[in-house]
Structures are given as structure tokens and as C-alpha cells.
Amino acid sequence: MRLSMSMKKKTADKWDRRYFLLAKRISFWSKDPKAKVGAVLLDKKGWPIALGYNGFPAGVEDNVEKLKDGKLKNEMIVHAEQNTLLCSGSRARRGALYVYGKPICPRCAVLIIQAGVARVLGIKPDPERNPGSHTHRTGKISLAMFEEAGVDFVPIDPKILKSRKRKRGT
Numbered sequence: 423m424r425l426s427m428s429m430k431k432k433t434a435d436k437w438d439r440r441y442f443l444l445a446k447r448i449s450f451w452s453k454d455p456k457a458k459v460g461a462v463l464l465d466k467k468g469w470p471i472a473l474g475y476n477g478f479p480a481g482v483e484d485n486v487e488k489l490k491d492g493k494l495k496n497e498m499i500v501h502a503e504q505n506t507l508l509c510s511g512s513r514a515r516r517g518a519l520y521v522y523g524k525p526i527c528p529r530c531a532v533l534i535i536q537a538g539v540a541r542v543l544g545i546k547p548d549p550e551r552n553p554g555s556h557t558h559r560t561g562k563i564s565l566a567m568f569e570e571a572g573v574d575f576v577p578i579d580p581k582i583l584k585s586r587k588r589k590r591g592t
């Protein structure tokens with residue numbers, strides 16, 4: 423009950439921080455040397471149902487040469503968000519998605535919207551502070567689509583993962 427109530431919150435809470443931290447951990451599983459993205463998907467009741475990170479499709483070898491070739495990689499890679507949605511199927515409806523590593527790209531945003539995800543927590547695209555970054559520039563398109571489609575987007579500053587720890591003195 424408490425978890426499902428937290429799904430409607432517009433700001434991040436303790437559980438959001440925990441799942442975002444988990445998404446960060448999962449991002450390390452990616453073999454992509456340039457971009458490591460992790461995602462955690464909860465169902466509408468707040469139960470975790472899928473984990474994902476960016477990588478080639480199952481059975482396609484993640485070899486370094488392919489990963490180094492940016493153009494080839496972009497054609498072949500499955501994004502973290504896409505992997506969670508493929509795992510969860512219709513259970514993604516009215517759920518929440520945590521994405522660590524990069525702002526959400528428009529190709530993932532359209533799938534998140536179509537899958538019926540209600541709440542998305544991720545890194546806010548900031549093209550001003552990241553000039554020349556295609557991901558930050560196009561991330562703005564994702565946010566505009568989320569807003570229009572009625573998906574709640576909660577920006578999470580990756581720094582919260584550190585600052586909270588310091589406060590506790592652990």
C-alpha cells in the first residue's frame with residue numbers, strides 16, 4: 423500500500439533513492455565502454471519486475487570492436503529501458519521506471535509511453551551544461567512527450583546517491 427502510494431509522488435523518496443541506486447549498480451553490467459545505463463521497472467503496485475542495461479541482443483556477441491564502432495553499435499544496441507519493457511510486457515502498465523546513466527532518449531520515451539508506464543525517474547537532460555551532447559539535446563524531446571502524454575517525470579540528480587550517504591555518516 424505504502425509503495426503504491428509513493429508511485430504518485432512527484433518528488434523522490436527513500437525507495438526512489440534505493441531503486442535509483444539499484445539502477446546505477448545494474449548500469450555497471452553493460453560492456454559498452456562509453457555509455458553505461460541501468461534501469462529498474464516496478465509494476466503498478468510498486469514491486470520490481472524487470473532490470474535492464476544497454477547491450478546487444480541476446481546471442482549477439484558483445485565484442486569490443488563492435489562496441490568501439492559508434493555507428494554500428496547504435497544500430498545494434500538495445501537500450502536499458504527497452505530491455506526492461508521487453509521483459510515486463512503488459513505488466514509495465516501504470517508502473518514506474520528508474521533510469522541511471524543518461525537522459526532518456528526519444529526512441530525509449532515513445533516505448534515507455536506506449537507501454538503505459540505512469541512515472542519515470544531519471545536524469546534531467548541539460549543541454550546548457552552539456553553542450554554538444556546529442557543525448558542531452560534529444561532528451562528534451564523525451565520530456566516534452568512525457569508531459570504531453572501525462573507521464574510523470576521526476577528528475578533525479580545522481581548526486582543524491584552520495585549526499586544522503588554523507589548525511590547518515592556511514
Ligand SMILES: [Zn+2]
Pocket residue numbers: 501502503526527528529530531
Ligand atoms: Zn534509449
